[in-house]
Amino acid sequence: MKKIIFIICIIVVITLGYFLWSRKNDKQESYTEYKIQRENIIISILATGTVQPKNRLEIKAPVAGRIDSILINEGSRVKKGQILAWMSSTERAAMLDAARAKGEEEYKKWSELYLPTPVLAPISGTIILKNVEPGQTFTNADAIFTMSDHLTVKAQVDETDIAQIKLKSKAKIILDAYPTAPIEATVDQLAFDATTTNNVTTYAIDVRPETTPEFMRSGMTANVTFIVESKENVLTIPAEALKIKNEQNTVLTNSAQGPINTNVEIGISDGRKIEIIKGLNEGDTILLQNYNLGDEKSNSSNPFGPKMPNQRKR
Numbered sequence: 001m002k003k004i005i006f007i008i009c010i011i012v013v014i015t016l017g018y019f020l021w022s023r024k025n026d027k028q029e030s031y032t033e034y035k036i037q038r039e040n041i042i043i044s045i046l047a048t049g050t051v052q053p054k055n056r057l058e059i060k061a062p063v064a065g066r067i068d069s070i071l072i073n074e075g076s077r078v079k080k081g082q083i084l085a086w087m088s089s090t091e092r093a094a095m096l097d098a099a100r101a102k103g104e105e106e107y108k109k110w111s112e113l114y115l116p117t118p119v120l121a122p123i124s125g126t127i128i129l130k131n132v133e134p135g136q137t138f139t140n141a142d143a144i145f146t147m148s149d150h151l152t153v154k155a156q157v158d159e160t161d162i163a164q165i166k167l168k169s170k171a172k173i174i175l176d177a178y179p180t181a182p183i184e185a186t187v188d189q190l191a192f193d194a195t196t197t198n199n200v201t202t203y204a205i206d207v208r209p210e211t212t213p214e215f216m217r218s219g220m221t222a223n224v225t226f227i228v229e230s231k232e233n234v235l236t237i238p239a240e241a242l243k244i245k246n247e248q249n250t251v252l253t254n255s256a257q258g259p260i261n262t263n264v265e266i267g268i269s270d271g272r273k274i275e276i277i278k279g280l281n282e283g284d285t286i287l288l289q290n291y292n293l294g295d296e297k298s299n300s301s302n303p304f305g306p307k308m309p310n311q312r313k314r
Contacts, residue, residue, distance in 0.1 A: 031287040049155030053148030125149040252287040
């Protein structure tokens with residue numbers, strides 16, 4: 001009896017082993033064809049920032065007094081030397097008040113004899129804040145207006161990316177308040193001193209819009225895309241198509257014998273697409289291997305590992 005049970009167990013084990021072996025060998029690899037085409041590749045770095053005046057300037061009167069009239073509004077573009085307002089010194093204001101009490105003729109006489117003082121714009125720029133209204137008094141320590149020469153976005157860039165950003169390189173600004181209105185810009189200044197917060201080191205990059213739109217305001221939150229490198233109309237393949245075999249960059253192509261590895265020379269990559277410099281032509285077809293969930297082959301070498309040439313950090 002024991003012998004029979006033993007024989008049955010052996011048969012079951014052999015049968016199960018054969019079944020698993022057969023299933024493994026019957027498992028067929030499948031592929032998806034992809035035709036090589038020309039596309040644009042843009043390598044970029046994304047950062048967040050805040051709209052700020054490049055140079056913020058407070059305009060103060062040389063003497064205490066009272067505002068007679070204001071000639072500009074907040075947001076006005078002004079030129080250096082332009083009259084922003086008329087003011088009276090404390091003495092002139094007191095004298096005119098006394099003259100007005102004596103009648104219009106007396107007031108007109110003294111107002112023409114002692115003319116008001118103009119408040120001038122010290123630089124060309126934009127009035128971003130108006131602190132007084134006509135008839136309001138102030139001291140020579142009070143800022144009457146605040147202006148800036150132009151608005152910039154101060155973006156915080158991680159130290160690992162700072163080496164890829166150069167002065168005058170192209171950038172694109174998208175304001176959170178106006179996400180459908182991108183603004184073309186250039187890198188205006190790179191900070192020399194870093195800021196460390198929660199063990200993360202960043203550098204401030206000033207990004208200047210090529211044309212400042214009217215809706216752009218100081219204090220707005222912005223996303224900035226720095227263009228590190230770009231190429232137009234180049235041959236590309238999906239990033240997942242690239243494999244490394246014997247320290248060579250390869251892709252799968254079809255042949256009479258089935259899929260084979262073809263060596264290629266690659267250029268830049270944006271993480272999704274890879275430029276092909278040599279080894280393939282426009283219109284050629286490559287094979288993208290389909291992996292089943294849990295297939296151990298899905299753990300094959302990542303083409304964007306440390307050994308991959310021309311890798312660019314996003």
